[in-house]
Amino acid sequence: MATLCRPAVDVPEHVITMEQTLDMARDLHAGHSQLPLVLRLIENTGVRTRHIVQPVEETLRHPGFERRNALYEAEAKARVPPVVSRALLNAGLERRDIDLIIYVSCTGFMMPSLTAWLINTMGFRGDTRQLPVAQLGCAAGGAAIGRAHDFCLAYPEANVLIVSCEFCSLCYQPTDLEVGSLLSNGLFGDAISCAVVRGRGGEGMRLERNGSHLVPDTESWISYGVRATGFHFLLDKRVPATMEMLAPALRSLSQEHRWDVSALDFYIVHAGGPRILDDLCRFLEVEPSMFRFSRATLTERGNIASSVVFDALDRLFAKGRLPDGARGLVAGFGPGITAEIALGSWSAGPGDAPDTATRAVVERADGPAGSPVAPEGGPAPGNVSADRPSSIPIPAPSPPR
Numbered sequence: 001m002a003t004l005c006r007p008a009v010d011v012p013e014h015v016i017t018m019e020q021t022l023d024m025a026r027d028l029h030a031g032h033s034q035l036p037l038v039l040r041l042i043e044n045t046g047v048r049t050r051h052i053v054q055p056v057e058e059t060l061r062h063p064g065f066e067r068r069n070a071l072y073e074a075e076a077k078a079r080v081p082p083v084v085s086r087a088l089l090n091a092g093l094e095r096r097d098i099d100l101i102i103y104v105s106c107t108g109f110m111m112p113s114l115t116a117w118l119i120n121t122m123g124f125r126g127d128t129r130q131l132p133v134a135q136l137g138c139a140a141g142g143a144a145i146g147r148a149h150d151f152c153l154a155y156p157e158a159n160v161l162i163v164s165c166e167f168c169s170l171c172y173q174p175t176d177l178e179v180g181s182l183l184s185n186g187l188f189g190d191a192i193s194c195a196v197v198r199g200r201g202g203e204g205m206r207l208e209r210n211g212s213h214l215v216p217d218t219e220s221w222i223s224y225g226v227r228a229t230g231f232h233f234l235l236d237k238r239v240p241a242t243m244e245m246l247a248p249a250l251r252s253l254s255q256e257h258r259w260d261v262s263a264l265d266f267y268i269v270h271a272g273g274p275r276i277l278d279d280l281c282r283f284l285e286v287e288p289s290m291f292r293f294s295r296a297t298l299t300e301r302g303n304i305a306s307s308v309v310f311d312a313l314d315r316l317f318a319k320g321r322l323p324d325g326a327r328g329l330v331a332g333f334g335p336g337i338t339a340e341i342a343l344g345s346w347s348a349g350p351g352d353a354p355d356t357a358t359r360a361v362v363e364r365a366d367g368p369a370g371s372p373v374a375p376e377g378g379p380a381p382g383n384v385s386a387d388r389p390s391s392i393p394i395p396a397p398s399p400p401r
Helices: 018-028 035-044 065-091 114-122 137-154 179-184 243-256 274-284 288-301 305-319
Strands: 008-010 014-017 049-052 100-104 129-133 159-167 190-198 204-218 222-227 230-235 266-269 327-334 336-347
Touching (some): 014 018, 018 035, 035 179, 049 190, 100 137, 129 137, 137 159, 137 327, 137 336, 159 305, 179 230, 243 274, 243 327, 243 336, 266 274, 266 288, 274 288, 288 305
Parallel strands (some): 100 159, 266 327
Antiparallel strands (some): 008 190
């Protein structure tokens, strides 16, 4: 059974605080008729810091779509490889063990995809499959986990590398003055995250079921206007309330797996904004502390698009090991309006565990945080050195004929 191992996450060195964001909004949009509303909305996001690939002075300039996309490519090539190496180390694998690379990004464009460049420059096998995903927005992190799970179901010995590269700051458009656009200027941040899904062995979330849900007739609620100046983010005012429509999909998928979505041990969800988390607490009937990792990502890094679920999952790992068999979900939300959901149980080490849909329910922790975890500074997940082979041989699947 496939296991989602500990992600590796990196953020750029340039930091912008909420105070700086508010000051810039006051300076740049002093005459805006709805400035007080914009300032209040930005404050309500709870985003304290964000990381961006350029100094803020450069970010506020618009040199044209061509130069921005060239910067996206250059920054991706410079920043992605070290994160890939760390993710492989976390999973105890080497580059030759990877059978599929899924690359997700909605903030720049490359063809061939960065997957081809990674294979050529980092020493992945020439027969490594490639799956670039460009148009699922913030939901793409959850979708990548689902597609990796599907691949490992088809090829049980396979291993999948997921790469998420989101430079949201390169989509800043100084001429977009709608309230939704101004709000997004104070919400989105930049990040790179990578994670490996192992077909056999590994520590992490053992994937058991995945699913998707599309809310009818909501295609225009989150979208890009592609214009001469690049990608223009369009956000409908109804978007913050979408959890009322998506929470039932999380409950339904859990019921199909004979789980109660209100009684899981961990929840890793896309934190697009604070209301998403607040509404999920209400509609799923869980304590706010169950979303503490997603909220920490939002507070410290903003909405980092498809990387949110990997950053939040990394925080869960950093806190300490969950008990073997603890049950949880990962969910990404994005344009469509779409939910991409994965269910799984925690595996504390190598080897296959029985499907927890047929085992007794794991008791939840008595404390406010949900399942018990190791204390701070406790043992970290086991790694295999990058300069020696994995201790578990992983044969590559035969390519389809």
